[in-house]
Amino acid sequence: PNTDNIGASTVDLNQQLFDRAKTIIPGGVNSPVRAFRAVGGTPRFVQRAQGAHFWDANAKRYIDYIGSWGPMILGHGHPAVVDAVQRAVTEGFSYGAPTEREIDLAQAIIDLVPSIEMVRLVSSGTEAAMSAIRLARGATGRSKFIKFEGCYHGHADALLVKAGSGLATFGNPTSAGVPPEVVQHTLVLEYNNLTQLEEAFALHGAELACVMIEPIAGNMNFVRASVPFMKRCRELCTQHGALLVFDEVMTGFRVALGGAQSIYAKHIPGFAPDISVLGKVIGGGMPLAAFGGRRSVMEMLAPLGPVYQAGTLSGNPVATACGLATLQEISRPGFFDTLASHTRELVDGLKAAANACGVPFSADSEGGMFGFFLLPQLPQNYATVMTSDGPRFNRLFHGLLDRGVYIAPALYEAGFVSAAHSTDDIAQTVAAAREVFEAL
Ligand code: PLP
Numbered sequence: 001p002n003t004d005n006i007g008a009s010t011v012d013l014n015q016q017l018f019d020r021a022k023t024i025i026p027g028g029v030n031s032p033v034r035a036f037r038a039v040g041g042t043p044r045f046v047q048r049a050q051g052a053h054f055w056d057a058n059a060k061r062y063i064d065y066i067g068s069w070g071p072m073i074l075g076h077g078h079p080a081v082v083d084a085v086q087r088a089v090t091e092g093f094s095y096g097a098p099t100e101r102e103i104d105l106a107q108a109i110i111d112l113v114p115s116i117e118m119v120r121l122v123s124s125g126t127e128a129a130m131s132a133i134r135l136a137r138g139a140t141g142r143s144k145f146i147k148f149e150g151c152y153h154g155h156a157d158a159l160l161v162k163a164g165s166g167l168a169t170f171g172n173p174t175s176a177g178v179p180p181e182v183v184q185h186t187l188v189l190e191y192n193n194l195t196q197l198e199e200a201f202a203l204h205g206a207e208l209a210c211v212m213i214e215p216i217a218g219n220m221n222f223v224r225a226s227v228p229f230m231k232r233c234r235e236l237c238t239q240h241g242a243l244l245v246f247d248e249v250m251t252g253f254r255v256a257l258g259g260a261q262s263i264y265a266k267h268i269p270g271f272a273p274d275i276s277v278l279g280k281v282i283g284g285g286m287p288l289a290a291f292g293g294r295r296s297v298m299e300m301l302a303p304l305g306p307v308y309q310a311g312t313l314s315g316n317p318v319a320t321a322c323g324l325a326t327l328q329e330i331s332r333p334g335f336f337d338t339l340a341s342h343t344r345e346l347v348d349g350l351k352a353a354a355n356a357c358g359v360p361f362s363a364d365s366e367g368g369m370f371g372f373f374l375l376p377q378l379p380q381n382y383a384t385v386m387t388s389d390g391p392r393f394n395r396l397f398h399g400l401l402d403r404g405v406y407i408a409p410a411l412y413e414a415g416f417v418s419a420a421h422s423t424d425d426i427a428q429t430v431a432a433a434r435e436v437f438e439a440l
Helices: 013-024 079-090 100-112 125-140 194-207 227-240 259-267 317-330 335-356 390-402 423-439
Strands: 046-050 053-056 061-064 118-122 144-148 186-189 208-213 243-248 275-278 289-293 362-366 369-373
Touching: 061 423, 079 317, 100 118, 100 289, 100 317, 118 125, 125 144, 125 208, 125 243, 125 275, 125 289, 144 194, 186 194, 194 208, 194 227, 208 227, 227 243, 227 259, 243 259, 259 275, 317 335, 335 362, 335 369, 335 423, 390 423
Parallel strands: 144 186, 144 208, 208 243, 243 275
Antiparallel strands: 046 053, 053 061, 118 289, 275 289, 362 369
């Protein structure tokens, strides 16, 4: 296999694979955004990956800013993680009976996230978020909950609610196949809108099981919940007996070792969510996710309590080995300082390149997560994110792709830097972006 941006073949092997895939897999992909529908063109089929790079079917190399949509915080094929997984595999793939490694991983999570006193392991973020809602409903005996426009919490029915629903009306399903009755208890509010939040609690406070939020929303690119907004979310939940559920599937162990909640806790004394939903980094690229929180709430779960939740592959021994090795590596002193400074280097470089070319641009980052917008100012909510210039973003995306830089194929997705991204990778990315900005 060659190593650099060669892509010498005249036959597009990505296209060949895509054509084949489309005949037997809906849209040719197993998760919709991979199909490049938003940006057009042919999805890159990955052959292999190492460090900050992957190679497509044409053996063309890309600098990878998706990292499996967040999990690969150490880069691909980190030796300590590979070693842990290889050792685990030789001991068996799955038992359906408990293992010591599950306790070790639960303990590692609890040690890193102080608001979590007990944790349950599952296999995907969707499962974790869905279970957290069930737990919040079971623990409070209430049905309604609040989510925010532009926040994605996986594809469980009650969470797949049309963005843009107004305050007074409960949500409409975003997907066919979700009966309206199933989402009649899902109240969708605008992110960062204090007035709507106050009104929703004034109207429905006593009926609310929880507020579920992505504290730094990574599914409308990168939008932070403001500190006053988060503080009010916490206060209102406490006042009305609703639980605050942090969906840190993306931000957990990614924006900081203690997740986004550790950042809000610096600004809001005593701040803690009641339930946290985790995924991505805790599995290090294997199917693993979790939800955890206060002991009194978590003890509502079966087999202790009345809230049912289960999984054939939950706490899988290979996945837990991968997750544990990943958490060990990111817990090393200085890990997040270096990661955050590399990420800032990228973001600052992109900003400078865009400014030099007169392209309206704003960008933000926290730890190893970043977002940028072809907008002069950082948006505060989904509606503003969606005012971005889509065709222009698509030209930027393809310009970067041609130059061997792989960013998310949609303007409403965050990006991820790993510990394997070198200063040289970042410099190459900024130089590529500069060329593309000049032509935008
Ligand atoms: N919650 C958030 C914040 C996410 O970003 C995602 C996935 O991107 C999910 C939940 C769903 O996780 P999964 O794709 O593992 O089901």
